Amino acid sequence: MPSEGGLSAEHVLEFPGGYTRTTGPVIGRFLTELRGGRIVGVRTAGGKVLVPPLEYDPATGDAVTGEYVEVGPAGTVRAWAWVAEPRPAHPLDRPFAWALIELDGADTTLVHAVDAGNPKAIAAGTRVWPVWRGDRTGHITDISCFVAEVTTIVSPVRTVYRLQAGGALQVFLEGVRRGVFVGGRCGGCAKVYVPYRLSCPECGIPMAEQVELPDTGTITTFAINNLPDPRAPEVPFVSAYILLDGSDVPMISLVGGVPAHEVRQGMRVRAEWLPESERTLSMANIRWFAPTGEPDVEL
Amino acid sequence: MAERCAVIGVGQTHYTSKRRDVSIAGLVREAALRALDDAGLTFADIDAVVIGKAPDLFEGIMMPEAYLADALGAAGKPMMRVHTAGSVGGSTALVGAGLIQGGVHDRVLVVAFEKQSESNATWALSTHLPFSSSLVVGAGGYFAPHIREYMRRTGAPEHIGALVAVKDRLNALKNPYAHLRIPGIDRKMVESTPMLWEPIRYLETCPSSDGACALVLSSERAVTGTPAWVHGAAMRSEPIFRAGRDTVNPQAGKDCAADVYQQAGVTDPRRQIDVAEVYVPFSWYEPMWLENLGFVAEGEGWKVTESGATALDGDTPWNASGGVLSSNPIGASGLIRFAEAALQVRGMAGEHQVDGARLALGHAYGGGAQFFAMWIVGRDRP
Numbered sequence: 170m171p172s173e174g175g176l177s178a179e180h181v182l183e184f185p186g187g188y189t190r191t192t193g194p195v196i197g198r199f200l201t202e203l204r205g206g207r208i209v210g211v212r213t214a215g216g217k218v219l220v221p222p223l224e225y226d227p228a229t230g231d232a233v234t235g236e237y238v239e240v241g242p243a244g245t246v247r248a249w250a251w252v253a254e255p256r257p258a259h260p261l262d263r264p265f266a267w268a269l270i271e272l273d274g275a276d277t278t279l280v281h282a283v284d285a286g287n288p289k290a291i292a293a294g295t296r297v298w299p300v301w302r303g304d305r306t307g308h309i310t311d312i313s314c315f316v317a318e319v320t321t322i323v324s325p326v327r328t329v330y331r332l333q334a335g336g337a338l339q340v341f342l343e344g345v346r347r348g349v350f351v352g353g354r355c356g357g358c359a360k361v362y363v364p365y366r367l368s369c370p371e372c373g374i375p376m377a378e379q380v381e382l383p384d385t386g387t388i389t390t391f392a393i394n395n396l397p398d399p400r401a402p403e404v405p406f407v408s409a410y411i412l413l414d415g416s417d418v419p420m421i422s423l424v425g426g427v428p429a430h431e432v433r434q435g436m437r438v439r440a441e442w443l444p445e446s447e448r449t450l451s452m453a454n455i456r457w458f459a460p461t462g463e464p465d466v467e468l
Numbered sequence: 469m470a471e472r473c474a475v476i477g478v479g480q481t482h483y484t485s486k487r488r489d490v491s492i493a494g495l496v497r498e499a500a501l502r503a504l505d506d507a508g509l510t511f512a513d514i515d516a517v518v519i520g521k522a523p524d525l526f527e528g529i530m531m532p533e534a535y536l537a538d539a540l541g542a543a544g545k546p547m548m549r550v551h552t553a554g555s556v557g558g559s560t561a562l563v564g565a566g567l568i569q570g571g572v573h574d575r576v577l578v579v580a581f582e583k584q585s586e587s588n589a590t591w592a593l594s595t596h597l598p599f600s601s602s603l604v605v606g607a608g609g610y611f612a613p614h615i616r617e618y619m620r621r622t623g624a625p626e627h628i629g630a631l632v633a634v635k636d637r638l639n640a641l642k643n644p645y646a647h648l649r650i651p652g653i654d655r656k657m658v659e660s661t662p663m664l665w666e667p668i669r670y671l672e673t674c675p676s677s678d679g680a681c682a683l684v685l686s687s688e689r690a691v692t693g694t695p696a697w698v699h700g701a702a703m704r705s706e707p708i709f710r711a712g713r714d715t716v717n718p719q720a721g722k723d724c725a726a727d728v729y730q731q732a733g734v735t736d737p738r739r740q741i742d743v744a745e746v747y748v749p750f751s752w753y754e755p756m757w758l759e760n761l762g763f764v765a766e767g768e769g770w771k772v773t774e775s776g777a778t779a780l781d782g783d784t785p786w787n788a789s790g791g792v793l794s795s796n797p798i799g800a801s802g803l804i805r806f807a808e809a810a811l812q813v814r815g816m817a818g819e820h821q822v823d824g825a826r827l828a829l830g831h832a833y834g835g836g837a838q839f840f841a842m843w844i845v846g847r848d849r850p
Contacts, residue, residue: 320488326528332598341601361710392612392621393666398605400596403667408605410613417711434620451599453820467619 194223198237204307208299210238210275213303220275221309241272241319246295251288260314266291268313282314290317334450341365342450348442350382352416357410360417385438386458387466388414393429405429411438411458426459435465474695474843475810477507477684483647484796486585487678492527493539497841498542499680501547502737505529508692509683511541514684515573519578520550520560521799522834525592527583537816538683540579552705554607554747555683558832559694562701564685565843569701574690575614582797589676589798605665608673608750610836612665614715615752619667620714624755626667630658632751633793634673635779640790642780644785645724647677647795672793673752675799679797681804688849696810696845699729699827708836716839721760724840728829729762732844738763741844743785743812743822744829745805749792754778757787761831780820788820802832807842813847840849 193369194201195211199222202209210220218238219226226233230332230419255261260282268291269278297315305311334342336377337353341364350361356377360369363382368375379416388416391409398406400423410419424432426441438458448454479502481487487495496519504510517540519533523634529535533549537693540547552559564578590606617622635818637653640646650657653671686695704727706713706720713719725737734740746761748754755769763784764772772778778786787793789808792801809830811817824849833840 191527264470278534324528334599338599358711362709362711370710390613390617391607393614393663394605394609395613395663395666396609408609408613419712434616 170220171196184319193224195222195233198222200307202237202239202307203309203311204305206301206305207239207310207314208241209213209237210240210272210277212238216275217276220272220279221276222403229326235427238274238322240274241299242298243298244270244272244275245313246283246291246297247278247421249283249291249293251291257434260310265315268297270297270317270412272420281309281312284314286318332374336380339450345380345452345454346448346450348384348445348448348454350413350416350440351382352382352413354378354380361415363413363420363466380415382413384442385461386411386432386438387430387468388436388438388458389419389468390434391432393432407432409438409458422455424459425457433465435468437461437463437466457461469564471569471571472688473565473686473697473698474686475689475807475814476686476691476693476695477503477505477509477682478807478814479506479682480645480804480807480810480818481679481681482695483645483677483679483797485676485678486600488585489582492529492581492583493536495578495583495678496682497539499581500577500579500681503682503684506693507686509622509684510684511573514541514545514577515575515578515645516548516550516564516567517542517545517579517655518550518560518564518567520556520578520803521552522556522582522782523551523592525587525595525836526589526798527586528668536579540577541803546573546594552703552751552839552841554798554834555802555832555839555841556745556834557800558806558830558843559703559802559839561683561685561803561806561830562841562843563702564683565596565698565701566578567815568685568687569698570690571687574687576685577682577787578685578803579682580800580803582799582801584676585678606666608665611750612668614837615750615756615791616667616733618752618756622755622770625774627655627659628770628773629667629669629672629751629753630655631773632748632754632778633658636748636751636787636791636793637671639780639788639820640794643789643794644818645679645795646790647679648675650788651814667752667758668750674749674792674796674801675794677795677797679795679800681797681800681807683803685805686717692748694814694816694850696813696828696847697849698844699733700728700841700842702727702731702840702842704840705835706838713723716756717760717766718837718840720838721757721833721840722762722834724842725761728842728844731826732846732850734827734844736782737761741827741829742825743788743809744831745789745791745808745812745831746786746829746831747792747805748787748800749796751793754786756786757831761829777836780822784821788817788822790820802830802834802841804828805832806845809843810845813845815847
């Protein structure tokens, strides 16, 4: 290396226009076929198909036969090396694999680039297909690269519904906006269901009356969720079955204001409401249920 | 139900996280052809096809039965789809059996599948409707509180779930079709995995699997090969929100068990049933269902589990195949239970065969423990 500040100059050696390479009949046939969008190999006297073709059989030194065999276009990766940072002269400007590809019908492997996306997507045995350039000239780069077989497609499904809240839900949510839980008492079994509903699932008959329930209740059981959820402020969060005072069915709700591992079955809780100005027709009006501090209930 | 029904062919795919090499059609066909091969039959010998799978949202394919008719050789034949959430595999077998028992058909192909890798079941089970604030995240989020309540009621010690998680995975090592294969699994390994939905740990949950299972059902006059005879078949359901509903010990499960035992002449299930394949997707459901299915008295389930009685070499082997905890292509999971029960009484369960099994129970449940399907199959003709 010249020392810093010493006398130095860049010197370029480049034969103007580039060297020519006379292909000879064998390599010439291979490149001519590439230009035509086909890959051929040549058969040796011993019967092997060399791809890319060689003029002389490396095993024996004999001239190869004049028999050209179309191979591929698909092949199998036998070995590969990942190029994480491609250089300017590389065939792809993004990370790719150099691979030894045994084209179907060939007895040797061809070196080419595989556009695999990431190194987990290529392995010995991966099936690959050539991607052809549109303007072919008879050069190995007439194949831009190889890519994996199509094994998966993505099928986006998006269905958009308009959900019309039923009359019973409307009644319940209007109550929740006022800070009240509205339930219904069955005319047959006298059980109280909350949220309010129009008929009893046990008796199958209409509810006899609406019942306004207090915002206090008892945790019957719960889960401590360690998987994040957009509706919960943090992990872990507690989702609990809360039996409101005067109700016969529990509601599932978030429990807050208490560390998750201090929540107990039988714990008394009260709803924490958003300020009236922030309330909407939704359950989001209830921030969560928090302990009241009363003694636990015997379940 | 005047006609006798027998299982004469069982076919399963290997259960695994991702079957990237086959389409859904290829997957169900693989199981169907294996079942037909087992019965020494071809599609030409089949009168009708019944197919089951869990919610369409799992793969995003509406009416899979229409898409899969060709793959199952159903062109020109009756074909129907059954849907009862996680219990669907069991219900599918029972609908097929009903067509035989009712004298409608002589040979019915029953197929169930799931290709969970095409999406994410927890997403599909947690689609939150407007206006509600349900905080249930996936199946584990739903079942965890009921497991907690079981533990409170019975005073079961915390390690019982881990014992089931280990026992079923050890059984899975003897089942070539099982998905989870964890050599050397032990209680310490299970207890070192994180709580997902406390009290449920990671290794106390079922995996997400791709797979399919198929049965060939036959009337008595059309039997080929080795039959497993259906001695009883029952389904029950119950509403998810009902005042006084016991979510730990659901009435529908008790009623379903009572019905199937009555049909099969079973009065003491623990003594009379040689092996049971019971839907246990979270480890604690083994002691819970031991009680729900009347194998033991209420509050005694965990003690029986702890005693080792439910192991392959115990006196009450449960899930000799490794169960749902080891393989869970959801729609197929119930049918696999029914199929494994049949394999046991046919003496064809291989390394996980329970010696001399003559009477076996297949069980499935689904939804919020709302749908139940059970059958009892036997080596002897009823």
